[in-house]
Amino acid sequence: MNVAIIPAGGQGRRMQSTLRKQFLELAGLPIIVHTLRAFELCSDVEAVILVLPSEDLLIGQKLLDEHNLQKVLPPISGAAERQGSVYCGLQAAERFFGSNIDICVIHDGVRPLVTPPQISQTIAAAKLHRAAICATPVTDTIKRIDADKMIVATIDRTNLYLAQTPQAFDFSLILTAHRLAETAGIKATDDASLVERLGFKVAVVIGSAFNIKITRQEDLNLAEFILKSRESQN
Numbered sequence: 425m426n427v428a429i430i431p432a433g434g435q436g437r438r439m440q441s442t443l444r445k446q447f448l449e450l451a452g453l454p455i456i457v458h459t460l461r462a463f464e465l466c467s468d469v470e471a472v473i474l475v476l477p478s479e480d481l482l483i484g485q486k487l488l489d490e491h492n493l494q495k496v497l498p499p500i501s502g503a504a505e506r507q508g509s510v511y512c513g514l515q516a517a518e519r520f521f522g523s524n525i526d527i528c529v530i531h532d533g534v535r536p537l538v539t540p541p542q543i544s545q546t547i548a549a550a551k552l553h554r555a556a557i558c559a560t561p562v563t564d565t566i567k568r569i570d571a572d573k574m575i576v577a578t579i580d581r582t583n584l585y586l587a588q589t590p591q592a593f594d595f596s597l598i599l600t601a602h603r604l605a606e607t608a609g610i611k612a613t614d615d616a617s618l619v620e621r622l623g624f625k626v627a628v629v630i631g632s633a634f635n636i637k638i639t640r641q642e643d644l645n646l647a648e649f650i651l652k653s654r655e656s657q658n
Contacts (some may be wrong), residue, residue, distance in 0.1 A: 425470040426547055427525050427595070428463050429513035432456050432484075432533025433477050433502050445638055446533045451651045453491075455638055456484075457649075458536035460493050466540035468547045469529060471495055473516055475502040475509045510615060511602045514568045518599060525595040527551060530615050537650055542632065543590050549627045550592035555619045557592075558631030559585040567584040588591065588631045591615050597624065 432446040446456040456474075461473050476484045476499045484499035500516050502509030510530055519523060529543060529552050542558060549556030567577035591614065593601075601618040604610075612618050616626045634650050636643055 425510075425521065425524050426468055426527040426529065427517050427521060428469050428472045428529040428531060428543075428590075429475065429510060429517065430456075430459060430463070430472060430531055430533045431475045431502060431506050431509040431513065432459075433475065433504075433506065433509050444477070446473075447483065448638075448644065450536060450638075450644060450647055454487060455536045456533050457487055457491050457493075459531065459533050460488075460496055461491070462530075462536075462538045462540055463531070463543065464493050464495050464650060467546045469495065471497060471521070473497055473513045473520075474499040474533075476500075477502060486545075501635045503529065505611075507602075507605070507611060507615075511606055514599050514602055516542075517595070528594050528595045528598050529590050529592045529593075530598070532637055533637055535589055536638065537632075537634050537647060538590060542629075542635065546590045546592040546629050549629050553625065553627040554594040554597055555592070555616065555624055556627040557614070557616050558588040558590055558635065559628045560588065560629055560631045560633055561585055570593065585628060587614050587616065588635050588637075589614075593619060597622075607649045 447454045450458055463469050472495045474484055474496055478501040481499050488496050527547050529547060546556050546558055556654045562581045562584040566581050566616050568577040568579060570576050597598055601622055605618045638644055638647060
């Protein structure tokens with residue numbers, strides 16, 4: 425079976441909101457509901473583990489009930505940081521399903537525009553290579569600057585990609601990678617980095633520029649526009 429882990433513990437400070445950003449409204453629904461629906465509709469995912477701050481577990485369960493998200497298990501408590509929350513999700517998956525898990529998909533709770541085909545494509549690549557992520561090629565010119573914000577170099581953008589989620593892995597591999605990182609005190613900005621650290625190669629599935637992460641108010645506005653555009657095309 426394939427299991428998804430959705431860490432959703434953002435504070436929303438850059439949104440200047442008292443609500444955590446995963447609960448902010450996007451096109452009439454909380455952001456996290458849009459994200460979970462994509463996994464609910466993906467036939468390649470059998471179960472979803474939602475990881476929330478402990479104080480938000482009741483809110484999360486209420487949303488699951490209201491929106492009939494049947495694949496999503498009762499939310500579990502996460503850690504103070506994303507990496508720790510993903511590890512909590514991996515440990516829960518191991519408790520719930522043991523050795524029955526083939527591929528584990530990890531996706532940011534505040535990337536609500538992911539589509540079921542993108543999830544399936546990443547899972548398929550992980551089945552071939554043991555590890556795969558969605559990513560998009562860098563199209564802007566990249567500059568390196570110094571402490572005074574003066575340019576010191578222009579970086580060749582050939583073969584540079586922007587990492588996204590979903591990221592999908594052989595379950596035993598990603599669990600081992602997180603467990604070793606936890607023991608060694610290693611911190612990484614994405615899960616693929618922990619697998620790379622063990623010497624494994626990670627495949628890239630070309631993602632979408634629309635698969636944005638909601639961080640600021642302008643991201644929320646853009647996501648709303650993208651959703652309306654999708655609706656008008658259907």
